[in-house]
Amino acid sequence: MKTLLDHNQLNITLQRLAHQLIENHLNFSDTAIIGIQPRGVLLSDRIAALVQKITKQKHIDYGRLDITFYRDDIHQGNEIHVPRKTDIEFSIEGRNVILIDDVLHTGRTIRSAMDALIDFGRPKSVELLVLVDRRFSRELPIQPDYIGHTVDTIMTQKVKVYWAEEDKKDEVVLID
Amino acid sequence: MSLSVKHLLGIKELKTEDIQTIFRTADNFKQVLQRPIKKVPTLRDTTVANVFFENSTRTRISFELAEKRLSADVVNFSASGSSVSKGETLIDTVNNILAMKVDMVVMRHSASGAPWFLAEHIDASIINAGDGINEHPTQALLDAFSMRERLGDLKGKRIAIIGDIMHSRVALSNIFCLQKLGAEVMVAGPPTLIPKYIQDLGVKVEYDVKKALQWCQVANVLRIQLERQNKPLFSTLREYALFYGINRQMLDDMKKDIVIMHPGPINRGVEINSDVADSKQSIILDQVENGVAIRMAVIYLLSGKRDLEE
Numbered sequence: 395m396k397t398l399l400d401h402n403q404l405n406i407t408l409q410r411l412a413h414q415l416i417e418n419h420l421n422f423s424d425t426a427i428i429g430i431q432p433r434g435v436l437l438s439d440r441i442a443a444l445v446q447k448i449t450k451q452k453h454i455d456y457g458r459l460d461i462t463f464y465r466d467d468i469h470q471g472n473e474i475h476v477p478r479k480t481d482i483e484f485s486i487e488g489r490n491v492i493l494i495d496d497v498l499h500t501g502r503t504i505r506s507a508m509d510a511l512i513d514f515g516r517p518k519s520v521e522l523l524v525l526v527d528r529r530f531s532r533e534l535p536i537q538p539d540y541i542g543h544t545v546d547t548i549m550t551q552k553v554k555v556y557w558a559e560e561d562k563k564d565e566v567v568l569i570d
Numbered sequence: 571m572s573l574s575v576k577h578l579l580g581i582k583e584l585k586t587e588d589i590q591t592i593f594r595t596a597d598n599f600k601q602v603l604q605r606p607i608k609k610v611p612t613l614r615d616t617t618v619a620n621v622f623f624e625n626s627t628r629t630r631i632s633f634e635l636a637e638k639r640l641s642a643d644v645v646n647f648s649a650s651g652s653s654v655s656k657g658e659t660l661i662d663t664v665n666n667i668l669a670m671k672v673d674m675v676v677m678r679h680s681a682s683g684a685p686w687f688l689a690e691h692i693d694a695s696i697i698n699a700g701d702g703i704n705e706h707p708t709q710a711l712l713d714a715f716s717m718r719e720r721l722g723d724l725k726g727k728r729i730a731i732i733g734d735i736m737h738s739r740v741a742l743s744n745i746f747c748l749q750k751l752g753a754e755v756m757v758a759g760p761p762t763l764i765p766k767y768i769q770d771l772g773v774k775v776e777y778d779v780k781k782a783l784q785w786c787q788v789a790n791v792l793r794i795q796l797e798r799q800n801k802p803l804f805s806t807l808r809e810y811a812l813f814y815g816i817n818r819q820m821l822d823d824m825k826k827d828i829v830i831m832h833p834g835p836i837n838r839g840v841e842i843n844s845d846v847a848d849s850k851q852s853i854i855l856d857q858v859e860n861g862v863a864i865r866m867a868v869i870y871l872l873s874g875k876r877d878l879e880e
Contacts, residue, residue, distance in 0.1 A: 463610035474874030477598040
């Protein structure tokens with residue numbers, strides 16, 4: 395097991411990602427942040443809070459998206475997933491949407507998320523922010539716009555992101 | 571996290587956790603049904619056959635909508651006008667349907683136990699949409715789901731099932747489901763319509779409907795099933811309505827508000843009066859709405875089972 399980002403490095407990375415978002419989206423008036431359930435939401439909670447703090451906006455549109463019903467692997471012999479809550483309390487029609495997930499691996503989750511998102515309306519644009527990009531392991535032509543950390547991994551390895559809210563520590567590790 | 575069973579034959583075989591998993595999943599589907607696009611692509615690769623050997627409006631439309639909103643392909647079969655009238659057996663009929671690459675069968679049959687019999691002989695997942703006077707599991711799930719929406723956790727809640735208990739598959743499935751969720755259950759109605767020894771299931775028995783209403787927080791009123799009675803068990807419908815029918819006056823005489831439910835179809839003026847069925851206390855149409863979400867959840871959760879078996 396190898397630590398990719400410790401507590402301090404993770405915080406610096408989150409700060410950088412929040413600033414990069416603000417650089418492109420300024421006051422977020424035309425932009426919405428949407429985290430992917432379940433683990434992406436822990437990251438998007440942090441990012442949305444940071445963006446709001448730095449921009450001093452009273453309100454930014456922030457939602458959570460569950461993609462269970464859009465997965466393409468329910469008949470691949472995997473254990474069936476019980477869905478989490480989707481809450482998108484605003485219209486995404488004509489908005490810039492930033493999708494957030496913790497780890498980008500094959501790209502299939504993001505494919506499902508885009509399908510799910512389109513059922514809520516037609517966004518002007520969709521960008522992708524991930525904390526860890528497992529580069530060279532993509533099965534679909536999907537690339538992130540904002541990357542916290544890039545790693546080269548093989549299929550059998552696992553990247554795990556721990557969050558203080560759920561796991562009592564902030565850390566990103568690579569498990570062999 | 572999936573169900574402990576491959577088929578949904580009866581509530582009797584479900585674990586409490588299975589029921590909770592179905593409810594959690596149905597919560598999400600209910601949310602999907604409130605969106606402008608009420609459809610998800612989850613079961614694009616699945617074909618479901620609705621095989622109905624007995625009449626149905628609600629259940630059949632509800633299952634069909636649930637399947638379509640999951641993007642499954644649907645074929646409908648009803649016994650009237652089919653080869654069943656030429657003497658084809660149940661297994662032959664279903665195997666012929668399955669030979670056309672159907673993955674799941676939703677079946678209603680007038681013989682109690684028919685889905686269990688079928689489950690022993692075919693590979694596809696079976697969902698029981700009502701068998702004779704035995705079980706109607708999805709109805710019980712949507713009833714309990716609707717009660718949970720009103721009352722929260724059903725643990726310790728008092729629920730009365732009133733009417734024709736003897737001929738009702740809804741009653742039996744409701745009893746199993748509510749007890750698994752920790753509720754107290756009472757059955758009430760005329761003695762001729764309540765099976766002997768039903769108290770062995772752990773339910774209270776009451777022959778005075780007013781007392782039952784006084785005791786309960788929810789009254790699930792059942793239809794008088796005239797088509798299943800081959801000898802009269804009460805003298806006239808008018809007499810039944812007079813002694814066992816629920817009317818506005820009875821509810822107004824009580825100091826509390828109880829929730830009124832009915833699985834449909836309603837015999838208005840017999841087991842329930844219009845001024846009760848259409849009142850604010852009634853959640854009859856919520857039950858119908860929740861039925862689609864519950865059935866989507868059951869079909870979704872069972873669909874994952876199919877490849878695990880292979």
